[in-house]
Amino acid sequence: MSFELPKLKYALDALEPYISKQTLEFHYGKHHQAYVNNLNNLAAGTEFENATLEEIVKKSSGGIFNNAAQVWNHTFYFDQFDKDGCKEPKDELKASIEKAFGSVDTFKEEFTKAAATLFGSGWAWLVQNAQGGLEIVQTSNAGNPLSDGKKPLMTCDVWEHAYYLDKQNARPKYIEDFWKILDWKVVAERM
Amino acid sequence: MSFELPKLDYAYDALEPQIDARTMEIHHTKHHAAYTSNLNAALEGTGYEGKKIEEVLANVDKLSIAVRNNGGGYYNHNLYWKVLTPGGSNEPKGELKDAIVRDFGSVNAFKEAFSKAAATRFGSGWAWLVKNNKGLVVGSTPNQDNPLMSVSEVKGVPILGIDVWEHAYYLNYQNRRPDYVEAFWKLINWDVVADYFHG
Numbered sequence: 001m002s003f004e005l006p007k008l009k010y011a012l013d014a015l016e017p018y019i020s021k022q023t024l025e026f027h028y029g030k031h032h033q034a035y036v037n038n039l040n041n042l043a044a045g046t047e048f049e050n051a052t053l054e055e056i057v058k059k060s061s062g063g064i065f066n067n068a069a070q071v072w073n074h075t076f077y078f079d080q081f082d083k084d085g086c087k088e089p090k091d092e093l094k095a096s097i098e099k100a101f102g103s104v105d106t107f108k109e110e111f112t113k114a115a116a117t118l119f120g121s122g123w124a125w126l127v128q129n130a131q132g133g134l135e136i137v138q139t140s141n142a143g144n145p146l147s148d149g150k151k152p153l154m155t156c157d158v159w160e161h162a163y164y165l166d167k168q169n170a171r172p173k174y175i176e177d178f179w180k181i182l183d184w185k186v187v188a189e190r191m
Numbered sequence: 192m193s194f195e196l197p198k199l200d201y202a203y204d205a206l207e208p209q210i211d212a213r214t215m216e217i218h219h220t221k222h223h224a225a226y227t228s229n230l231n232a233a234l235e236g237t238g239y240e241g242k243k244i245e246e247v248l249a250n251v252d253k254l255s256i257a258v259r260n261n262g263g264g265y266y267n268h269n270l271y272w273k274v275l276t277p278g279g280s281n282e283p284k285g286e287l288k289d290a291i292v293r294d295f296g297s298v299n300a301f302k303e304a305f306s307k308a309a310a311t312r313f314g315s316g317w318a319w320l321v322k323n324n325k326g327l328v329v330g331s332t333p334n335q336d337n338p339l340m341s342v343s344e345v346k347g348v349p350i351l352g353i354d355v356w357e358h359a360y361y362l363n364y365q366n367r368r369p370d371y372v373e374a375f376w377k378l379i380n381w382d383v384v385a386d387y388f389h390g
Binding site for chain 1: 217221222225256260313314315316333334335356357358361362365366
């Protein structure tokens with residue numbers, strides 16, 4: 001069994017002008033694909049050959065972990081976007097955010113800060129902890145909150161490849177645009 | 192006295208086609224400039240203001256993470272601009288060449304080891320040629336760490352370094368980091384590397 005690059009649920013130009021077609025061509029077509037290919041090569045002939053992606057993310061380390069987690073992270077990242085999606089959290093998700101952060105605006109500020117200040121390559125996450133409460137976490141490189149028993153609800157990729165063609169060093173501008181394409185309905189379904 | 196963004200010894204377009212002018216300008220005026228001003232801010236009130244950067248880096252374990260990140264970013268980019276020159280200059284020779292051959296077998300074997308370190312550093316970071324009490328070694332560090340830091344796995348004096356943060360090559364090479372690393376060899380100022388080697 002080998003892993004395959006999941007299909008995007010939208011066209012490569014569907015997130016313009018916030019994320020360019022060119023960025024998605026590389027980010028999805030090259031980076032995400034390379035992680036899939038590397039994972040298949042690294043997992044072949046190991047204890048992880050027939051494992052699920054989530055099992056590999058939870059149990060592996062080193063090169064296999066890096067590539068498996070990057071496959072998981074990118075699939076999760078691309079899947080949460082829709083320019084015409086739900087623009088605000090509602091119902092149970094909204095209530096959970098208000099309980100954890102005070103207000104949706106405060107949450108957005110704190111998440112934006114987490115994404116802006118992650119030094120180097122990595123990810124900012126909204127996660128649900130074992131008690132069901134919501135938290136913001138940062139992970140470096142391929143890091144994934146599943147490793148700490150936390151359930152990811154949404155994520156922002158802050159590897160420079162996610163935004164450099166469009167925004168260069170202006171990571172805050174990329175994060176500002178991230179909010180404009182995030183589909184809160186997808187986030188709610190992950191709870 | 193605070194640290195200042197150094198002027199480059201060449202124009203932004205001078206390293207073309209290997210490194211494009213737009214990458215150079217953003218890398219120098221945005222990334223390097225931010226590390227420099229953030230370092231100065233992070234050092235305020237630490238007792239390390241006015242110290243040499245090497246002394247700051249040797250003590251990063253006693254200072255804030257902002258000093259480690261920005262001090263490394265300041266120093267590493269200074270070195271990077273210095274070891275590059277339009278079209279490259281010479282090849283390793285004399286004692287530097289002898290040391291490379293002694294420790295890696297040949298200049299080509301060294302280049303292979305260095306290129307591999309640069310290609311396989313996962314995420315953001317640097318690959319280095321380092322002089323230490325074992326001789327010359329190749330290594331890599333994450334983010335803006337470097338071999339002068341107390342926290343670094345590979346320790347010593349860096350005499351050659353390549354930036355493998357995506358910002359160093361993404362506008363020109365996108366996901367093709369190995370192509371950037373290959374192009375890097377055409378830009379090395381081996382006279383400067385020899386100066387660092389002789390310290």
